[in-house]
Amino acid sequence: MKFSVTVTLKKDVLDPQGKVVQNTLQNIGMDSLKSIRQGKYFEIEINDNEETAAKKKVDNMCKKLLANLIIEDYKINKI
């Protein structure tokens, strides 16, 4: 069973990496860009055919390693 996980910085947390990308895009002429924020993306494959159990395992991975819950949010989707 396959899941995608996106980890994003919380709304009020500064995103210096995204800011650099934003400045660079504006410097190469992308004027209509309003804002850009960068996050992380994971594709996770789990050996478990029961969706609820598999999702719980992914959730556990996010809490334990993939996301820093103090400054980041995460979203899990089945793919």
Add this chain to the structure above:
Amino acid sequence: MKFSVTVTLKKDVLDPQGKVVQNTLQNIGMDSLKSIRQGKYFEIEINDNEETAAKKKVDNMCKKLLANLIIEDYKINKI
């Protein structure tokens, strides 16, 4: 108009960063993990109310800066 962009390594490209995450997760007891691959995630806001035009601009950003098309694929979604 807001879009999400995910940039992932192509299937046959080695993903050392993902491999480290995979090993770490297995070391902390996540035995049912089969594989994990890491990518990048962007949330992009565009000053344009016409969806086709806005999407084209995001596509252009991916080609010019966000993705390395030799080793990476990207996907754009409206959010």
